[in-house]
Amino acid sequence: MSGRIKADDIVYVREHAHIDEVVSAAGVALKNAGGGQKKGLCPFHDEKSPSFHVTPSKNYYHCFGCGVGGDVIDFMMKTDHLSFTETIERLASQIGYTLRYEEGGPTQPTSQRSRLYAANLAAAKFFQDLLNTSPDAAHGRDLLTKRGFDKAACDSFGVGYAPNGWDGLTKHLRAAGFTIDELEEAGLSKMGERGPIDKFRNRVMWPIKDISGDIVGFGARKLASDEEDQGPKYLNTSETPIYKKSQVLYGLDMAKKDIAKNRQVVVVEGYTDVMACHLAGITTAVATCGTAFGDDHIRIIRRLLMDADAFRGEVIFTFDGDAAGQKAAMKAFGDDQKFVTQTFVAVEPDGLDPCDLRQHKGDLALRDLIAKRVPLFEFAIRTELKKHNLTTAEGRVNALNTAAPLVAAIRDKSLRPEYIKSLAGWLGTETEVVTAAVNTALKKVSTTSAPVEAPSADTAWRPNPTEPTLMLEREVLKAKLQMSGLVTDWKTIEDDAFTHPAYLELRRIIDSFGTEPVLLENVTDERMRQLFTELSVEPVRTDGAVSEKYVSSIVARLREVLVSRKIADLKSSLQRLNPVENEEQYNAAFGDLVALETQKRGLHELSIGSL
Incomplete structure (x- = not known):
């Protein structure tokens, strides 16, 4: 694991990375505004007249429209959705500064990583030029055309062609100054019997970029027949210091802004599916790169969706309609519990993947597929029911016994009663019968989750x-x-901001000591002593040093969640009130709602940057 960046280096990067250059690179056109300032249209909210101001002398930015502001590091973290450490390393690379690390250096020197990025960029240009100009790439162009992608679409995604020769790319990059060691480390070349040769040959090439847009690897589809090329149909760059397939999502660099803006991400299965979705107007589509959708991908998406404290968006999985697609969907059912957002599935009835659907039925059909998404829980349950003959009593009983554990597995307890009702309707049986089956499944889960027995009262509190x-x-x-x-700002946190009984009790203990620090010997309850020591040694989840600004932001986020709950409750009450018959009560409640909305906006601004 990389060591912590030296504090002096962080200060140097913050002072020497010019914010106007970073802002301009992010696509914000700046004009002189007088007084040493520049202004442009805010990248964080829609506006017609510029209210986004940059002060290069102080390296600060501020939007007078939406209120966001900060320094150059804050800006890059927000626009590129990078961690603090990633941001410092990227800025250091841009200004040509070599960082120093505490407790040992990073696993790969920044300068060497830059060489790998440069090699991939040069390779991508080589591949793209060949696809556009080489007669040998005609079969590659034909394949792409048949899938519905013209030259403009291919150029937009940087699609290229790897020549059929043994070392065309290797020779090209060596002539450009890259060493064999660098090309091997980047996964572009490998050693053959007579020397270094290309890793990819006679394939359509898709450059894979990290979230900030740097090319870290390639996905490649073979063009030769199985007899001519016995390799896999799709071949990806091997793991390298800059390419970790479990931590990369294809298309994320293009989709990240719309994902954050629309609070939606569409997960598809292939490179052409991502292209098809974006060309059809579904600009939140991404795909995994030669690996299954996993925990690291979930963490990336949660950061973009700000999925940490409330239902803030939706994740939509698209799968082929075949057995493999249904199996993938059922795996996603298990992963759903790792999200707070709502999770959906979009499956085309005829078994067409997004690329084929767009090709055969057009952009509208693809957009309609996403619009008709169904909740993942519903899809998983219905998939299980299809395996049984529901026209017979035996089939319905077997279906209930296999579907009930799926309902029991839903972590959100408030959803279970709704799916119990739905399952009863799909089976044509009484709700009470389904409830009993789900309760039985819940008991089995509780008894099998522990090695010996179900969780007791001694452990369930934690x-x-x-x-x-x-x-x-x-x-x-x-x-x-x-x-x-x-x-x-500890005293500003409302009493009901903490919802778990153990956290509530710990907060009460902390408050009982006033301004004095709480010491372990002062905590008498054994459960609280355990929780106290646990939270005292567990690292705070942040990159870089934990600052007062960071702590204030998560406190504000916690309070914002509470206010959001109050707003939801108040809106529900307003819907039940008749404004004519209960005018005074209705107006008072409406006034409270306006005040809460104002408070929420203020807390949200304070909480920016807490993830």
Whole structure:
């Protein structure tokens, strides 16, 4: 694991990375505004007249329209959705500064990583030029045309062609100054019997980019027959210092802004599916790169969706309609529990993938497929029911026994009654019968989850440290226990901001000591002592140093979640009130709602940057 970047280097990067250049590189056109300032259209909200101001002398930015602001590091973290460490390393690379690390250096020197990025960029240009100009690439162009992609589409995604020779790319890049060691390390070349040869030959090439747009590897589809090329149909760059397939999503560099803006991500299965979706107007589509959708991908998406404390968006999986696609969907059912957002499935009835659907039925059909998505829980349950003959009593009983555990597996307890009703309707049976089956399944889950017996009252009290809906409460408490001096706004946190009984009790203990720090010997309850030590040693989830600004932001986020709950409750009450018959009560409630909305906006601005 990389060491922590030296504090002096962070200061140097912050002072020497010019914010006007970084802002311009992010696509914001700046004009002189007088007084040493520049202004342009804000990248964080829609506006017609420029209210986004940059002060190069101080390296600050501020939008007078939406209120966001900060320094050059804040800007890049927000626009490129990078961690603090990633941002410092990227800025250092841009200004040609070599970073130093505490407790040992990073696994790969920044300068060497830059060489790997440069080699991939040069390779991508080589491949793209060949696709556009070489007669030998005609079969590659034909394949892409048949899939519905013209030259403009291919240029937009940087699609290229790897020649059929043994070392065309290797010779080209060596002539450009890259060493054999660099090309091997980048996964572009490998050693053959007579020397270095190309890793990819006679294939259509898709450059794979990281979230900031740097090319880290390639996905390649073979063009020769199986007899001519016995390799896999799709071949990806091997793991390299800059390419980790479990941490990369194809198309994310293009989709990230719309994902964050629309709070939606569409997960498809291939490179051409991503291209088809984007060309059809579904600009939040991404795909995994030669690996299954996993935990690292979930973490990336959650950061973009700000999926940490409330239902803030939706994840839509698209799968082929065949057995393999249904199997993938059922795996996603298990992963759903790792999201807080709502998860959906979009499956084309005729078994067409997004690329084929667009090719055969047009852009509208593809957009319609996404629009008709169904909740993942519903899809999983219905998939199980299709395996049984529901026209017979035996079939219905067997279907109930296999579907009930799926309902029991839904972590959100408030959803279970709704799916119990739905399952009863799909089976044509009584709700009470389904409820009994689900309760039985719940008991089996509780007895099999522990090695010997179901969780007892002695362990059930403990909050799950990986529970997404409780993570924010946990982080605030960790900050308070580990660095109390940074939590300057602790008293502003409302009593009901913490929802788990254990967290509520720990907050009460902390408050009972006033301004004095809480020591372990002062905590008498054994459960609280356990939780106290656990949260005192568990690292705070942030990159770089934990600052007062960071702590204030997560405190504000915690309070924002509480206000959001109050707003939802108040809106529900307003819907039940008749404004004519209960005019006074209705107006008072409406006034409270306006005040809460104002408070929420203020807290949201304070919370920006907390993830």
